[in-house]
Amino acid sequence: MSASLEVDPTADPTADPTAGAPVDSPDAPFTTPLVVKLLVAATFVVILNETTMINALPRLMADFSIDARTSQWVNTVFMLTMASVIPLTGWFLQRVTTRTAFTVAMATFCVGTLLGMLAPTYAVLLVARAVQGAGTAVMMPLLMTTVMTVVPVAHRGRVMGNMMMAISVAPALGPTVSGLLLELGSWRLIFGAILPLALLMGLVGRTLIENIGEAKAGPVSWLSVILAGAGFAGLVYGLSDFGAGSLAKPLGFTIAGVVLVAAFVVYQIVLQGRGTPLLDLRTLKIRTYAVAVLLMCAAFMAFFGAMVLLPLYLQDYRGLSTLETGLLVMPGGLAMGLLGPRVGRVFDRVGTRPLVIPGAVGLVVALVTLASVIDLSTPYWQIVLLHVALMSCLACVFTPVFTLGLGALPPELYSHGSSLLGTLQQVAGAAGMALLIAILQSRATHLVETGSSAASAFVGGLDWALLTGAAFAVVVLAMSLLLPARTTAGPGGHGH
Template sequence: MAVSLERRANTVPPPDNVPAEAWRMAWVIVLGAFMTMLDTTVLAVGAETLTRELGAGIASVQWVFTAYLVALAVALPLCGWLSRRFGAGRVWLVSLAAFTVASVLCALAGNVGWLIGLRVLQGLAAGLLLPAGQTVLGQAVGPARLGRVMGTLGIVMSVGPTFGPVLGGVLLRGLSWEWLFLINIPVGAIALVLGLRLVPRGEKGAATRPDWLGFVLVSAGIPALLYGLTTWGEGGEEFGAGVLVPLVAGVVLLAVFVRRSWGRENPVMDLTLFSSRVYTAAVALSFFAAPALFGALFLLPLYFQVLGGSGVVETGLLLMGLGFGSAIALPISGKLTDRYGAGLVAAWGSVATLATTVPFAIGGFPPDGAVVQILLLARGIAVAFLLMPATTAGYAAVTKDQLPDAAAQINIVSRVGGAAGTALFAVVLANLLPAGGDAAFRATFWWLTAAAAIAALLGTRLWWVTRRA
């Protein structure tokens, strides 16, 4: 059963210094997260090249991306049990090695069928790598220092999406498609060598059997839900059978999973963590904050390309301000979180994110002008004060033993929230574009503003809950 630790999570003592060995370990964990983020964002610009070089149709190449997403969603629910059973550090090291080897094999794939199959292996490893790494960090440093360390990890999440497309475009201009995967090898090798020395293995738990039926339910339900949302966004149309069937199946499977797992002994994921008001408020904020990041990362490149006529590399350069703003703000956000509490920082970050989204909806300035770059820099700073504190609040509200489940659950919620927001924005934009690009983007940015407004309300609620705990 979950133990509510709201009082501990929100009575913030003066933060002590993070030991040097903890920082060294944190940067190794960051390398692993950077590799998965780099892989996803670099490959995002390679669909046309893969279609041409592998002699495959665009529908087949799309499964190179979809198979990875589905496999990642399958692995996420099992990460908590694996970390409890074998130790989070061991899970991280094995998944890091598997992702690196899978990257080599993807580069050697002779046809699109093999590439799709190997991307499944990559996705399974990626689904374990990030939550296991977050668990290692949380268990090593404790809640009083978690904000600063999570801020370091968050730099990867902000820089990767803006740096990756630029690197992908450069690689495809000068080298072959295989380098989209080979670029992972040196990062993975360095992280593995350092990880074997610096990452604690964690404690092995009792040899309890997982609830395999529960695992089947959640590992089928989450991919079905994500697949339905992704298909909806890609099609840009109303609900058809190809969208409705996986969405309904996903919702039903997850509902049965929740009913079966709540209060069950040895569940795949401990859902009684939601008995903590702080944890529940943090998870709710993470769900609606995800579209603020992932939805914007979908809309902004199209904004530059469709309205501004920018190419792939030029678009990546125009987006650098967003990543730069987050990168410089995240260490500050982490320090403030440890000193004043995650609730207060997340509340201000959510309001700032809303304030930096509204101007895009109002419009009236050129996409490639200085105003947009100032807004992107400010928005990057605002998002840094929203996403990381929301996650940190959830992790700080549980015990050390519950952290593997919390990491898996918050990652799942963020993925689903990001996919739902991106799909909604894609459909709105696709339906309005024929009537005019400028009006279509302004209307879609109003939908993004609505998501940011909900996040602002939930950020304020998280602050209120932490103050009353």
């Protein structure tokens, strides 16, 4: 079994390679493999880093004499690198051993973290964040591919739930951790605190992780690398730049990104005929996986939008500090993370629909309710309660859909499926943030022009943005009705 599995270009990806194999019972004894535990712990460390710099922007502006827009690049460049590198990981994971992939990812992340801690200029800090993003981009597909490879189908929900706990809790804790560190000293402390954790995880993992199967030698298509890197980076940058002023630049980058991504897709179809695609798009021929991808993209558009809207409201219009904001939104992230394993266990027993459909309904209700109650004097307990409800509903969606979608693929496509899912999540997250902020700003500007105060206009724009998030949740609900109850044929079953 392998995270580095060979792709047979003549194989039918919708065929069930394990037809007739006995299906394990969720009640059977099962211990999570050590390799999965180590990868989850390491992934927690690298994802924690993704949101830690949000609170540090005012310090960066003062230390490097930059404006607010320039300071945002410390987060944007991380997302751009993730979007550029993740498409390459499907090819990479099939051509190196598990231990090598882990070592490369953690070493890259540690180098970026050290460079960030010592950065003498803002340009160097941006390079450091890009290096960190490259290491993080490898860890996520590596973890997902390994889980799908070594965990029996009857227990995947539980293990994927534990994985989602790390993925959910880490971003929620990031602003709180950085807020505490910034109370103690410089923004460099953020890198200084993460570096020893990353080094420890890297050394322990390098020692204890076993290789899962054999690597497959093969050439890399450098044209594919260029098209994927430039296309997805251009698309994410263009989407994230909407609402910043003139439409010309973001529209130009978005159109260029779409054209390059389209060229990448066409070229992958050509390479598939030769058996050497960088990202195998046969995954999208499998209906359950394709529906799961669309559902996750809609969910991430709502998720990322809510993540950026609430802090804006709490800090700019309710006067909370970054630490107070982090503490206020932390219960939602913790609820989402702690529910992950429990949702996973329920999924192993009852399948997808009893979790995802109510979760999607709850998502719509939570966002509509939040839009209806939020104003300049909404009690904080109401905001916390609705945020916890929102994150809890997302937990009921994410774990089952991740597990079902990837489980619908044959094993030789696990790495490509997890890479494609990760890439599209980055694009959907950027698109969600861009669209919701653009709607907020447009509505707020209109209200100011009609005589509203700036604060009241912001709340009016926030209402419209949250209702747009609810519209994404309606798409999640519609897609959830198209999902099967479970992957019916075990590993590789296509779940029709």
